[in-house]
Amino acid sequence: MHQTTTHQDGLTGSRFYLGVLAISLATALGMLDSVIANVALPTITKTLHTSPSDSVWIINAYQLSIIMSLLPLSSLGDRVGYARVYMAGLAIFTCSSLMCAMSRSLDMLIVARVLQGFGAAGISSVNTALVKTIYPSRLLGRGVGISASVVSISTAAGPTITAAILSVGPWPWLFAINVPLGIVTFLVSFMALPRPPILKAAYDYGSALLNAATFGLLVLGVDRMGHSNGISASVMLQLAASATCAWLLVRRERGRTQPLLPIDLLLKPVFLLAVLTSICSFTAQMLAFVSLPFMLQDVLGRSAMETGALITPWPLAIIVVAPFAGTLSNRYEAGALGGVGLAILALGLALLALMPTHPASFDIGWRMAVCGIGFGLFQTPNNRAILAAAPPGRTGNASGMIGTSRTLGQTLGAVLTALILMVAPSHAGPVALTTGAIFAGAAATLSLIRML
Template structure:
């Protein structure tokens, strides 16, 4: 598909391209959500403990985290369509492997490979959006991505429950195969080509990146899971030492794998910090709320799922509005307003009382979702537009890395808070989440003092 770097794709080619991107992104997000719901069933069928079965989720998340930036860098070199299509192919084949797995180690191994495929999709999907839409409509394209993620997150548990009601758990992965094949065919026909560059790929940096981010996750999770302090400190020391060498190496690169060149742009760095803090706040809420609803308020598992749904559904409505507004107004202002609304929503949830009704919870959750939706699309647009066009892959990879870093930190903080204060843990998590959301709002508003750089 021919590409005009300034005008993107013409319609209707633009619509077909965004449908392909949305389809791949839906597969990656859904697969994370449906695996969580199926864990007890999988553990029983493969004769694994509940604790061991967590690797079905962790293996997927870990492989995504360590490979996002290397694959984004590869996209800058060989083209985003190649990385995206390759990710789709790996994801589809690995989905078949998951469906055929007969033991937990086989399933975990297939999930690792599936995570690498998902990273191929996630690492360059926003970079592809930048090549599809003209600059004046970039916010709308980014908003579609945010809306797709929200919808997939909202319907994921329902999809998993529906499949498990009529079939065994391997079908949760098998249904990806025909959809993945259709998406691959669509990618070859609809996605645009972008020129890469001939610089040699930095394999040493890719290995150091995997070590630093992988070990960082284990270090953050360590205290929450009762690891001895000396092991946590040794892991932290290894992260610092290797991370120092890694960053020094990146400073010498013209197009570094870790985009330190982009982090030197103040508005890009502030957007990354805003993203990390906001996704940390989101994860503090998402992980702790089921415990609050079921253990404290006495709602059932089904009722809990329904009560959480207003958050992602509010994003579905807020994201398109925020995307359109971000083409006209500052991301610093829109993000600041949205994150203030999120802060208010989390405070309202933390102070809802001991005997709330479903409506009392639902509208508070909708406030949180509306605030998060108002922040997300403008923030993502700002990160993309602050980077030079030839570094769109690095910006896209950093966008995903910031999200995963915030989510990992949030989940680790939940486990730590639950360990310290098991009785009041859920409410305390919401209060800490509100503090992170408020910090994110402050960082977002700092962008109003920076020049709104529009990269070529």
């Protein structure tokens, strides 16, 4: 195979196309798994005879292990090479997907999902950094846009694939499909992705542990707050411990040239606002994605097949808008594009929350499309802005913050949905969607502030 590479400006020749294929396959794999779990949650809940609020831990466990390990793994990628971390994560993800398929109880499935989350963290922690190493700098906007399109296509296909599999087989098959996909992706990645010599720089294990404790205690504390119906002494203790670990982490990382937590980058207003915008937007999205299957199936009486079809206009709209947004990001500021897109997302979520009691399929579908248009306009420019703010040699940090902000938002959205399902089960859908609209509005405000 003829192939050439450059350290400065991406891959060339046949290796470029294989590299794009490798990243696209891995992105599709992760997104399919996420969407499949969300859409199938009501079915898994009934099969395992558990409550909706408890079953949300099928999602929470996955997100929790990702958020605890994203930054440590992105920092590791800067030292041993992004491709090595990526392929190790892919191998763990594939093996743990098989464990998910073999699970026969909620506890077993949650344990398998924790391991699967660590594998997914290995992929997503360096995914965006690999995009920057694969594409020439003049095509970076297009590369980020293509990645966003792959996310959207996978998300669009997820509900249909979920419904099709559940119509002919049990829910474990949903996780089993990851195994052949994972093997193929690993082989393509092994052929395409560069593996540079390992750097001799020491790895900061102390910061990695403090990072895991900070995010883990925060998410567990918020979840415990919901299940204890308020703020108890144990909740306050967990949140205080999380805050203490965060303070120690910031103090430890300040002034380091190769930090695990990029304090210097977060002190840049543009970078910080882009990260906060991402957290709020993904919180809004997850509030919708977790609550909508319960609302459509348990409240409106739609089947799993119908639920998948009704959610599909959201990611389909992103497919159309994301490449357009990637092109626009070369001409217009990310703050303006993100502010407009997130305002549209907030409008779409509000319209979903205010649907009539017995909406027609068209009434649901066009509202989903409005949400997708808004999210598609925001995501690509915002991710590119985060990448562009990182100096040379710090791409792993920027990629890690993209993944961390996304996963933290998704985790908070899932935890808030579990709380809403427990506190207001009969009105969970409208309450969760309204809450999502509020978060989307906050994200739009943060994005527009970057224009000042």
